[in-house]
Amino acid sequence: MAFVHFAAGRYPECATWARNMIEKQPEYLHGHMFRTAALAIEGNLAAAAEARYLLLGVRPEFSLNWMTENMPNTGEVSERMREGLRKAGVPEA
Secondary structure, eight states: HHHHHHHHOHHHHHHHHHHHHHHHHHTTTHHHHHHHHHHHHHHHHHHHHHHHHHHHHHHHTTTTHHHHHEEOOOOOOOOHHHHHHHTTTTOOO
16 A cells, blocks of 8 residues: 555655554565655655664665665656655665
8 A cells, every 4th residue: 555655646645554564564674665755755854864764774785776776666656766765865875
């Protein structure tokens, strides 16, 4: 559901669903990615920074380059995800 809301541009709903996923599975990387990107895109940069901290706690080597190499998704939704993560301060490499 987090993906569906993200793809539709419903970022508050995406962040809520992603938070619910994280509460059930704290190590679920995609939940952290969606929450971080959605919060940043909607302009809640303080919450996005906290989410980024948790994301990097789950996967310390996570970066935009790591994501490209290990999750080779393409398309508009993937680009928005990258931009959201970049806006949240996820490192490039």
